[in-house]
Amino acid sequence: MSRKRFDYSLTIFIIIFLVSIAAPVNLFKVPPVMFFMMSSLNLSIASAGFMMSVFAIMGIALALPSGFIVHGLGLKRSGIVALGALMIGSFIGWASDNSAQMIISRIIEGVGMCLISVIAPAAIAVWFPPEKRSIPMGIWATWVSAGSILMFLIAPAMNSFWGWKSVWGFSSLYTLVMLFVFILFFRMPDTLNESINEEHGGDDESSFRPYSNTSIWVLAAVFVIFNIMVMAICTFMPSFLEIQRDFTPEKASAVTSLFLVASLIISPVAGYIAYRIKSYKKVILCGIFFASMGVALPFVVSDKMIPFTLILLGSFAAMIAPAAFSAAAEIMKYPSHAGAGMSILAFGQYIGMCVGPALFGELIEHAGWVTAALMLIPIMLTGFVLVFFIKVK
Incomplete structure (x- = not known):
């Protein structure tokens, strides 16, 4: 029985990863064609920017309820709802001819991405036992980077040949295909109840009341801080390179992408390390500490050193997410409560995504680029201290 479960878990992981990519594919289809979309729909730059931030706003609103949704509907039906929302929203955007319709489409897509960010790691937690969970979590943690890089590579070419709406056509069709794949091949493990009893016997109160577990909320606070840093770099580094270092827009985007x-x-390497040393906390501590030490470097080094510092910063930052998702599953004790844990972690993620650009933008305006970057250091170190209060190995 366990052999059958392990074999199909690999199939499940491939499905989950490909399905997850549908969310950032839909999210990041805007930036590569933003100028053309603004011209076609008569949008201001603020309105165009809102097309991105609405995803984070929907995430904050739905992250905690999504845990209850997933618990009530189950992973498969929740996945169908999530992919359905992404697909419907993308089709509406494809057919939109004004900003109001486009914003509605983005709101619907935001619902789908929020649910995906809870369902996917919960599915991995259910299908992979704790001792085998770190590596798939590490690989899955690249889902946003993979989807965003894909769109940055193909969207400009599609726009050149068929216009900016062809990008919405691609995201719609990709999501539709993933919906059919998910319906046909995703299922829950036959041994779920058995594995719960074997792996997590006992009556720990926190396992029966997942939302009262202090450690998962502390981990979510760490994830807020982590995402503040990520969004600050991803949002403002291109502008810094163009304004302060006279990079061309194309070069600025290409250099910034090195972070992703x-x-x-x-x-994946971080997931493997966590698996080998049997400690999620040590990986998170290492990642957040060295990321805090390097977060200001891209803003102070010479032009030639900026790509290297972004790769270095991105490498340390990349250690945090896979260990955090694995730690969340471990904190929640029972696989059946994984959805609740992931929803709390997603809540922290979307708060960080929303706060990060606004906070860093204010710091830049009032203190300048370098000082703003330096102020990220104590913010990151606060997260480092918080990790010590998380009760997980």
Whole structure:
């Protein structure tokens, strides 16, 4: 029985990873064609920016309820709802001819991404036992980077040949295919109840009341801080390179993408390290400490050193997410409560995504680029201290 479960878990992981990519594919289809979309729909730059921030706003609103949704509907039906929302929202955007319709489409897509960010790691937690969970979590943690890099690579070419709406056509069709794949091949493990009894016997109160577990909330606070840093770098580094270092827009985007490319390599490695040393906390501590030490470097080094510092910063940052998702599953004790844990972690993620650009923008405006970057250091070190209060190995 366990052999059958392990074999199909690999299939499940491939499905989950490909399905997860549908969310950032839909999220990041805007930046590569933003100028053309603004011209076509008569949008201001503020309105165009809102097309991105609405995802984070929906995440904050739905992250905690999503835990109850997933618990009530189950992972498969919740996944169908999530992919359905992404697909419907993308189709509406594809057919939109004004800003109001486009914003509605983005709100619907935001619902889908929020649910995916809870369902996917919960499914991994259910299908992989704790001792085998770190590596798939590490690989899955590249989902946002993989989807965003894909869109940054193909969207400009599609826009050149078929116009900016062809990007919405691609995201719609990709999501539709993933919906059919998910319906056909995703299922829950036959041994779920048995594995719960074997792995987590006992009557720990926190396992029966997942939302009262202090450690998961502390981990979510760490994730707020982590995402503040990530969004600050991803949002403002291109502008810094263009304004302060006279990079061309194309070069500024390419150099900034190195921060994300690093995670494609390091996240799986971090998952493997956590598996080998049997400690999620040590990996998180290492990642957040060295990321805090390097977060200001891209803003102070010479032009030639900026790519190297972004790769270095992205590498340390990439250690945090896979260990955090694995730690969340471990903190929640029972696989059946994984959805609740992931929803709390997602709540922290979306708060960080929303606060990060606004906070860093204010710091830049009032203190300048370098001082703003330096102020990220104590923020990150606060997260480092919080990790010590998380009750997980």
